[in-house]
Amino acid sequence: MLRRFTRVLAAACWLLAIAAGAESAAQTRLPGPPAGPPAAPQAATRAEPPARPPAPGLLAPPIEVPTRTAQAAADTVKEIRVEGTQRIEPDTVRSYMQIAVGDRVDPDRIDKSLKALFATGLFADVSVQEDAGIVLVKVVENPIINRIAFEGNRHISEDTLTAEVQLKARTVYTRSRVQSDVQRIVQLYRRGGRFAATVEPKVIQLPQNRVDLVFEINEGDTTKIARIRFVGNHKFSDSRLREAIATRESAWWRILSTDDNYDPDRLTLDREQLRHYYLSHGYADFRVVSAVAELTPSQDAFFITFTLEEGEQYKFGKIDVESEIKEIDASKLKPLVTTKEGETYDAEAVEQTIEAITFELGRLGYAFVDVRPKVDKNREKKTVGVTFVINEGPRVYVERINITGNVRTLDKVIRREFRLAEGDAFNTAKLQRSRQRIRALGFFEKVNITQVPGSAPDRTVINVDVQEKSTGELSFGVGFSTAESVLGTVTLHERNLLGRGQDLRTGFSLSTKRQEIDLGFTEPYFLDREIAAGFDVFHLRSDFQSESSFNESSSGLTLRAGYPITEQLSQGVNYKIRSDRISGIPTTASLFIQEAGGTLTTSSIGHVLAYDRRDDKLEPTKGYFLRFGQDFAGLGGVRFVRTTASATQFFPITDQVVFSIGAEGGNISGYGGDPVHLASRFFVGGDDFRGFASGGVGPHDTSTGDALGANNYYIGTAEVSFPIGLPSEFGILGRTFAQAGSAWGIDDSGPTLADSTAIRTSAGVGLSWKSPFGPVRVDLGIPIQRQSADKKEIFRFNFGTRF
Secondary structure (H helix, E strand, C coil): HHHHHHHHHHHHHHHHHHHHHHHHHHHHHHHCCCCCCCCHHHHCCCCCCCCCCCCCCCCCCCCCCCCCHHHHHEEEECCCEEEECCCCCCCHHHHHHCCCCCCCCHHHHHHHHHHHHHCCEEEEEEEEECCCCCEEEEECCCEEEEEEEEEEECCCCCHHHHHHCCCCCEEEECHHHHHHHHHHHHHHHHCCCCCCCCCEEEEEEEEEEEEEEEEEEECCCEEEEEEEEEEECCCCCHHHHHHHHHCCCCHHHCCCCCCCCCHHHHHHHHHHHHHHHHHHCCCCEEEEEEEEEEECCCCCCEEEEEECCCCCEEEEEEEEEEECCCCCCHHHHHHHCCCCCCEEEEEEEHHHHHHHHHHHHHHCCCCCCEEEEEEEEECCCEEEEEEEEEEEECEEEEEEEEECCCCCCCHHHHCCCCCCCCEECHHHHHHHHHHHHHCCCEEEEEEEEEEEEEECCCCEEEEEEECCCCCCEEEEEEEEEECCEEEEEEEEEEEECCCCEEEEEEEEEEEEEEEEEEEEEEECCCCCCEEEEEEEEEEEECEEEEEEEEEEEEEEEEEEEEEEECEEEEEEEEEEEEEEECCCCCCCCCHHHHHHHHHEEEEEEEEEEEEEEECCCCCCCCCCEEEEEEEEEEEEEEEEEEEEEEEEEECCCCCCCEEEEEEEEEEEEEEECCCCHHHHCCCECCCCEECCCCCEEEEEEEECCCCEECCEEEEEEEEEEECCCCHHHEEEEEEEEEEEEECHHHHHHHCCCCECCEEEEEEEEEEEECCCEEEEEEEEEECCCCCCCCCEEEEEEEEECCC
16 A cells, blocks of 8 residues: 555656656746847747656647747837828828838837928928837928019119029928018118118918018118227227228218118227227227217117227338349349338338239249238337248149129130239239229129139139129210300210120211211130220211301221230220311401312321329329320321320328329421321310410410411319318318410411410319219319410309219
8 A cells, every 4th residue: 555655656756757848848938028039030930959858648738839020029119101292202201211111110210200201301391100010100281482573662673672582483492481581571671771670571371382572671760870989099080980881870961872871780890890980090099999889769860989909100110122032133123112210111012012012023934923021119219120022833724714793794804914813923902902803894793703712722613703783884965165055965885795795886966066976896805815805986066156257077987906014004005087077167267267268188197105103083182194106107197206194192181182194285286397296286285284275375366356377285283182071971172283385486477476385374273073963063263374366264163963
């Protein structure tokens, strides 16, 4: 009994041990799915070693082994659905997603996809949801702009506003871009002085998710400058400093100017102009502490206050030129220095010297030079010593010249004015000269030239941005002068014909004493060379009855060409053929006039040399101008040699007072036995010799008083122009003058002929006004020395305009 119980107990223990071993094997050999990414499918089906077989007669229960395939499929993106698109393809939306079909569902990547879709700017709203591996993307597309319009703009054209805004027709509408364009328009009006301007965008819904965008503009009034004040100025008065800056105080006479409108950019320019003004007067320590613009509570005006620190006035100390380049002899460059020791320090004069030395070295073949002033400021002695040091500059070449902004003007018209060409050694002075030449064309409102690095460290790219202006003129003129009474003109003038830089002019003028019609054409670069070639055709009828008892009719053709020899020296050559007819001679006229009646032909060639060193051709304040010309007639008709010469020097006394002294003279001589005809002589007086009538100086017939002209003449003039206390915007200048000269010598002789070489002199005062209606000039001249036959003219008035 005991033995049987022992066997049963051993069998039970054996069975329990077998069961425990099977369970342990199942737990260690069949792990569950990992926490990381799902394993490859083949890994889930690999073979496992069999478990230990149960003992004979015992059946082990079946064991279910789980696989990872079903669980991985539940965490994978099965599909990306896109809803709400109209114009945009669903695949385009999916291309911006950061998750794709087959990727594991990742909330972080779904969030990045949402942000990426918003960043495209194509959608007003985006939502992304995921459910059981299905990613649903719902979008609301931004509308497309059908049209952009502006309402309420009177002072700024629609073209200007269209160019300013970034949104365009057929682009995507977004609120952020609209607000950005609103700010752009507001800033544009503020630059024009309209700080009260407001802009309200309106959206008009259209079918097919399109909109019209309308900017409703309330321009408001211009914000004027009520007052400009200066704090800290002891050397110069407020009124003088106001003339030195570009901004002006508002006044009734500035109705045609915008300088009294507040402009932050102009205020920045004013700071620089004040600095330049003080530095040119020796105040080397000057600085603008602040420039504050305060808007009035009514927002219709600004108060501008400049706070200054003038410092002490300096004089030039020792001036020298040194060269770090062995081949350059600095002593030969010293005559180019425009400053002298002991003179008031002038920063502008220093810049002029640098430019002059750079130009001269460039002319001598030294392209890579760097001229820099080494300044030695002595605060105790109040002197500024300047040494112009010539170093070898960096070797930089012009890689490319880019031209933009020229819609009508051809590129070559701008390029040919450049003193630099692609591939040349870069030269700052030549670049500045190029800018001056392009501006002098008169074709552009603005010329901006900038430099950017090229494709290599020794390469630079020059960018030229221009803004074109109208170059065509159809003008009608009316005027009055004491010499010609009422006069009128009609002129058609195109200065940039077909964008080629050619000049075409035709005009007609009519007065009580003169009728003229003319046609002229100029090609500034004939045969692509720097030769200005052209022609003039004219017909002129003049009434000289009051001066010389005859009428003159002239018709002719002139062929001309001009070319520069250097930057300042130029020469012109011409061929002229003309026919002059003297008629309308009364029986009471001088016998000398009656003998000159009839028609004569003149065929001549001529040349003119001009040397111009003036700082401005229209309103010079310093520099000089020389001119020498000759005409040789004899290729047919009358025969003579005419020689003329003139010279004028300008000296700035102060910023606004200019003294000038000049002289001119001429001689005409017949050859081959031919006398000089009446129509070819010099008639002196009027505008060129004030105090005397036109033709009032020179040979006269005492029996009739007729002027006969002269074969020789000279005139010397000394003049001072100055402001008369009125604001500079008026454009009114006063002047005082003194003149001396004479005209004499004709081939005729007789008892009634008055011909004297005696000097004549006159003096007087005058006014010139650049009025909105045209230039006005008034002169009051008093003859001091004259001959009895001379005709005087105390008052002379000229006025003309175009409209």
